[in-house]
Amino acid sequence: MFSFTKKQEIFDINGVKIGGQPGEIPTVLFAGLFSKGKPDLITSQKKLQKIFELSEQLGNPVIPDFFIKKEEYIEIVINFIEKSIPKNIPFSIDIIDPVIKTKVLELLKVKKLLSRTIYNSIHVGITEEEFNSLKNNKPNMIIIVAFNPKDKNPDGKLEVLENGANLTNDGLLNIAKKIGIKKILLDTAALAPGDNSGAAIASIPIFKEEYGLPTGCSIHNVVEKSKWLDNYKNSRKIVDFSSNINISAFGGDFTIIGPLENAEFVLPNCLGGYSYIRIL
Amino acid sequence: MEIIKTSVIGSYPIETDNMKFIKNYFNGLENFWDEYISAAVNDMIKAGIDLISDGQTRDPFINIFTRNIKGCRIRDRPEVINKLEYLYPIIFEDIIKIKKYLPKNKGLIGVIAGPYTLSESVVNFYYKNKMELAFDFAEIIKKEIDLIKPYVNLISIDEPFFSNKFPDYGSELIKIITKKLKCLTRLHVCGDVSKIIPDLINLPVDVLSHEFKAKPQLINSYEEYENNKKICLGSVRSDNIEIESVEEIISHVDQASSIFGEKIIQISPDCGQRLLPRDIAFKKLINLVKAGEVINGR
Numbered sequence: 001m002f003s004f005t006k007k008q009e010i011f012d013i014n015g016v017k018i019g020g021q022p023g024e025i026p027t028v029l030f031a032g033l034f035s036k037g038k039p040d041l042i043t044s045q046k047k048l049q050k051i052f053e054l055s056e057q058l059g060n061p062v063i064p065d066f067f068i069k070k071e072e073y074i075e076i077v078i079n080f081i082e083k084s085i086p087k088n089i090p091f092s093i094d095i096i097d098p099v100i101k102t103k104v105l106e107l108l109k110v111k112k113l114l115s116r117t118i119y120n121s122i123h124v125g126i127t128e129e130e131f132n133s134l135k136n137n138k139p140n141m142i143i144i145v146a147f148n149p150k151d152k153n154p155d156g157k158l159e160v161l162e163n164g165a166n167l168t169n170d171g172l173l174n175i176a177k178k179i180g181i182k183k184i185l186l187d188t189a190a191l192a193p194g195d196n197s198g199a200a201i202a203s204i205p206i207f208k209e210e211y212g213l214p215t216g217c218s219i220h221n222v223v224e225k226s227k228w229l230d231n232y233k234n235s236r237k238i239v240d241f242s243s244n245i246n247i248s249a250f251g252g253d254f255t256i257i258g259p260l261e262n263a264e265f266v267l268p269n270c271l272g273g274y275s276y277i278r279i280l
Numbered sequence: 281m282e283i284i285k286t287s288v289i290g291s292y293p294i295e296t297d298n299m300k301f302i303k304n305y306f307n308g309l310e311n312f313w314d315e316y317i318s319a320a321v322n323d324m325i326k327a328g329i330d331l332i333s334d335g336q337t338r339d340p341f342i343n344i345f346t347r348n349i350k351g352c353r354i355r356d357r358p359e360v361i362n363k364l365e366y367l368y369p370i371i372f373e374d375i376i377k378i379k380k381y382l383p384k385n386k387g388l389i390g391v392i393a394g395p396y397t398l399s400e401s402v403v404n405f406y407y408k409n410k411m412e413l414a415f416d417f418a419e420i421i422k423k424e425i426d427l428i429k430p431y432v433n434l435i436s437i438d439e440p441f442f443s444n445k446f447p448d449y450g451s452e453l454i455k456i457i458t459k460k461l462k463c464l465t466r467l468h469v470c471g472d473v474s475k476i477i478p479d480l481i482n483l484p485v486d487v488l489s490h491e492f493k494a495k496p497q498l499i500n501s502y503e504e505y506e507n508n509k510k511i512c513l514g515s516v517r518s519d520n521i522e523i524e525s526v527e528e529i530i531s532h533v534d535q536a537s538s539i540f541g542e543k544i545i546q547i548s549p550d551c552g553q554r555l556l557p558r559d560i561a562f563k564k565l566i567n568l569v570k571a572g573e574v575i576n577g578r
Contacts, residue, residue, distance in 0.1 A: 096306055098299070125302035149301040149311040150339065155353040162356045166339060167298050171356070192308040225308040 004205070004251065006212040011183040013090040013141050014116050016061045018185065019214035022251040027270045028216075029055075029244075030065040030092055030120070031260040037069050039076050044260065045084050051263045052089070058271045062263050065092045065120060065256065068100055078107050092118035092143070098130045105137035114139050120256075121145045121187060122176060124160060124167045134179045142181045144172045146203070147189035152196040154203040157188060158210065173211070185254060188217040197222040204250040216254035219243045224258060241265040282545055284533075285330040286565075286572045287512060289468055289489065290391040290438060291552030292320040292335035293561050313338055314377065321378055323558070327565035330572075331387040331434055334374045336552065341438055342401045345370055345393045349420055352402065359403045364416040366423045375428050387433035394439035394467075395421055395453045401441070411449055418456040429463055436466040437485070440551075443471030446479045454483045466512055470551045474501035481507045491550030492536060493517050493524070499536050511536070511543045514550035515571070516564040521556060523563045529571035547572055 003021045010019040018028045031051065033044050048064060055062040064085060068077050081091055093108075095101045108114050117139035122130075124147065134142075146157035148165050162171045176184050186207050190200035200217045207215040223229065223240040230236075244255045244266050257266045294316045304311050320335025338344055346358035350365040375390060382388055398421075399414035407413040425435055437457065442450060458465050466487035473480060473490055474497070480488055489512035492498055513536050516524045524532075533547060547568060553561040 096303060123302050123305075125299040127299075145302075145305075147302065147305045149305070151347060151354070155355075159354045163354075165354075166343070167296060167301070189305070191305070192310075221308065 026060045027248045028254040029062045030256040031263040032065045035067045060270045065094045067094045090116045092120040094120040098127045102133040109137040141183040143185045145187045154206045186215040190217045192225040204252040214253040216252045218256035220258035287331035287546040287548040291554035293558045294319045294337045328569035333389045366420040389434045390428040390432035394437045397441040418453045422457045434464045442469045446476040510545045512546035515547040518549045518551040521560045526570045
């Protein structure tokens with residue numbers, strides 16, 4: 001097994017641990033719900049139950065990652081989280097629109113759910129309103145997406161964390177600290193194939209050594225956008241699921257796996273990856 | 281009398297749409313910078329400026345170069361971690377794109393970060409001394425200049441660090457990068473250059489450019505020396521949001537003409553306009569152009 005010289009943080013959210021040296025803590029999966037838009041509550045409830053059971057059997061935690069794409073879905077999704085997600089399980093909210101982000105944070109505070117919330121995510125698109133809303137409604141944990149439109153290499157990803165690449169007034173790490181959040185997860189920003197997608201995996205050990213913070217990415221996005229795989233339809237899902245093993249093999253701590261239904265197949269892969277890294 | 285051309289120094293303030301960058305990222309779409317470059321160029325064209333730059337919208341000028349030179353990386357600051365190598369063009373592609381849509385009556389400036397300023401701006405983890413580093417930067421910059429020279433009307437070298445200290449090897453550095461250049465060359469040094477004028481006037485460049493508006497005393501400083509260089513006269517401030525009137529600019533040029541005479545061939549902002557609000561930067565350029573029209577019409 002390899003290890004990092006830098007002390008590796010392990011963060012706890014509702015009993016789920018993320019981080020540490022390679023092989024120390026099982027890889028955590030973030031599994032997406034409602035990514036297509038309209039929340040399908042009944043089907044999702046059933047799928048979640050099945051995945052939570054499988055997660056318990058295999059030992060890799062699964063954190064539901066809730067997409068909220070329209071304001072009209074905010075209450076529906078938050079009520080679903082409140083009523084249907086077991087209280088010992090944390091969740092993440094995955095939103096792009098800063099206006100929706102702000103409203104969701106306010107409602108999570110009202111519902112007293114912020115202690116279970118992983119905020120997915122802050123990035124160079126952070127607005128002043130979002131920053132202020134995060135200060136007033138602090139989630140327990142935050143994901144920083146290290147996407148730098150100026151430089152897709154690991155150096156560029158580090159730059160955006162360090163100084164915002166002159167796109168933001170401060171580095172994204174400092175912004176998270178100014179918000180007052182200590183539990184920071186780093187997403188190495190996987191890009192479309194042919195667009196230096198490998199840099200997301202290469203960045204994992206670099207980030208871990210540099211900051212000691214839990215690190216991962218959504219390598220699924222690379223596979224999903226690989227058009228060449230359309231010629232190999234039977235293989236697409238296999239490639240998608242198995243791609244996640246790269247994250248643990250490179251010392252990563254979490255993987256954002258795409259839709260929830262992928263979890264059934266990615267979970268055994270991640271357990272395999274976790275076993276592999278423990279043996280190395 | 282030679283027509284005085286209006287020019288910019290380099291940077292122009294264009295705000296990027298970071299949310300668009302991130303939406304494209306999440307949707308797996310590529311991000312392009314062309315819209316920001318063309319916004320800067322179009323503002324300059326619309327204002328009536330004669331000599332136009334790419335606006336340096338991608339990055340602060342040091343980062344534009346260090347980001348694309350092998351051996352450099354950018355952390356909190358640009359760092360040199362290995363021997364420098366020229367791997368691929370730095371500003372060439374932007375120059376080619378601008379050239380395609382630039383009106384024929386407009387000139388294009390190739391704005392280059394000077395090797396001394398580059399060597400002083402980076403954190404050096406590799407070279408034994410800054411001189412060695414500066415000479416390697418010069419060799420790389422020269423390659424970029426040779427690539428862009430057929431497409432530009434002016435090569436403008438930014439060396440703001442000369443005003444802090446003009447190194448013993450400063451002249452050698454400029455010689456390397458201007459060697460065998462046939463197009464017009466300009467050296468821009470902002471700050472107080474009064475003590476280094478003897479060095480500057482002997483450099484192998486055609487035009488010297490300084491922030492004469494913020495530091496009008498520099499005009500008198502030049503009077504002490506026999507100067508054969510042409511002058512790009514900083515005529516509107518880049519560090520102040522107050523918009524100089526046309527009359528004020530004309531009066532400033534007149535004052536400078538009493539010392540420089542016909543050596544003034546360009547008027548420009550004092551420095552890059554990156555730190556100004558866009559509307560202020562634009563209005564300053566408009567008044568600069570109006571002043572130029574009056575001066576050239578006399």
